[in-house]
Amino acid sequence: MATPDAPQRSNDGTVGKALEILDRVAEYGRPVRFAELLADSSHPKATLYRLLQTLTNQGMLCFDDLQQTYAPGLRLVRLAHTAWRQSSLAPIARPHLDALSTSVGETIHLAQLDQGQVLYVDKRNARTPIEMFSQAGKVGPGYCTGVGKAIIAHLDQDAREDAIRRQAFFQHTPHTLATETAFRDELESIRADGVAFDREEHEPGIICIAAPILSTKGRVMGALSITSSTRRQSLESLTSLRPLLLKTANDIAETAESWQFPT
Amino acid sequence: MATPDAPQRSNDGTVGKALEILDRVAEYGRPVRFAELLADSSHPKATLYRLLQTLTNQGMLCFDDLQQTYAPGLRLVRLAHTAWRQSSLAPIARPHLDALSTSVGETIHLAQLDQGQVLYVDKRNARTPIEMFSQAGKVGPGYCTGVGKAIIAHLDQDAREDAIRRQAFFQHTPHTLATETAFRDELESIRADGVAFDREEHEPGIICIAAPILSTKGRVMGALSITSSTRRQSLESLTSLRPLLLKTANDIAETAESWQFPT
DNA sequence: GAAACTGGTTTCATTATTTGGAACTCAAGA
């Protein structure tokens, strides 16, 4: 699977480079050989080699001696465990997602913004699950998903500009808003309306309604969406779920705000 | 919760330092202030500061402007998603775990070795829905858990010595094998026997039987355990599950070996 | 069977980055 939506990141120092490589390896989604990495890397052989060594040494990558391939290492899983618990809305939102899930019976996504992209931090499957791209931990583009648009629309000026700058604007489907101006207009109307729709903009036949999760001070913490397919629902029928969606988003926000980490 | 079992890692370069700090932050298990980190860090203020900046900038850490605290960042969750899918036995072993779980009705752990420590990559409780990072990603010591001992016992010479060197040998309970020699003897007998037991060595009242997951070439890929409490089971009654446990471990190994990543 | 090739690893002088002591800023508290 190709990944046309890569985020850009300012390159700070050696760690920056190392982490860029780490990302690169992860992007492949399969074990990858040294030569392959070298091919689409701007670094000279020796540099790449040493960087990979270091990462492997550190357990961030794991090297398969037999196949001579690199893959993301288990140390990441360990680190992510804490990250997920502390920095994501998922643990807090769980009961609310459960409730919403049982009452609507469609696929539910909880997502947060990570470097301009959408990161799904939790998910509930529909009663009749439909195959699609997303699981907890997966990422998606910001400009053509319901959650992405809902979040970006409600960011403050600076953060929003930054997020927009990071979009790749790849035309996934005929409905994708693939230009910056179209996207800006869309954000405007989303902010006015309060919810965002995905009108088959990312995957054909997949639609959703999404609401931002806003703190009392108006900061976006993430977004929540109800997803379905055009076979089962229309945009209109999804709209009827709007009050429930907004209520849940609000509940999550409230829980999150009253949540204090055990010191 | 205190963490007496810290692994040691050879410090390579700047990335090494950065990643060490990342680990440090994660270890706290809660948002942490600059000053706290500075306190138990060997780095001077400026250095630590810049390293934190870089990590935050890279999304590996996230900084709470309001509270002025650092926590592991969401980028980790994203990376871990691929790591878990590619480098862990979890996705492959899932159906086998399910089967074992329903037939024994006790807690099941699937673990792999990460830098001398045990990393749980999947788990079954009596009845638990599938969620990823909430249960996968926890770590435990290698020298006093069933899975840890099962794995280390079956490592080859070099890797085993390395693993032993990384153990902290903290006396968790009266039954903990807290010396290197005692541990070596134990490994010997585990290798002879084929399964490992946790005789309340990590937590009082908790016992388990664990089996290594071995490739046909004899390489350990991980371990599988059935855990219970002394109230419900004895070591003897756990032993009766031995054939089933070994069978499952073997099944997982076979599935893993015949698994080829889609190229 | 030798020669060229491929894919990976190592060397080493050059170069750029990291380092950390100290100075600075900005609040909050006495």
Place this chain on the structure above:
DNA sequence: TCTTGAGTTCCAAATAATGAAACCAGTTTC
């Protein structure tokens, strides 16, 4: 107002990263 402490910035010295080229297997080709 004066102190104190947390956080941030400076800059010369120390250190680590760089990358061209050499090297070292195994393979394939001639």
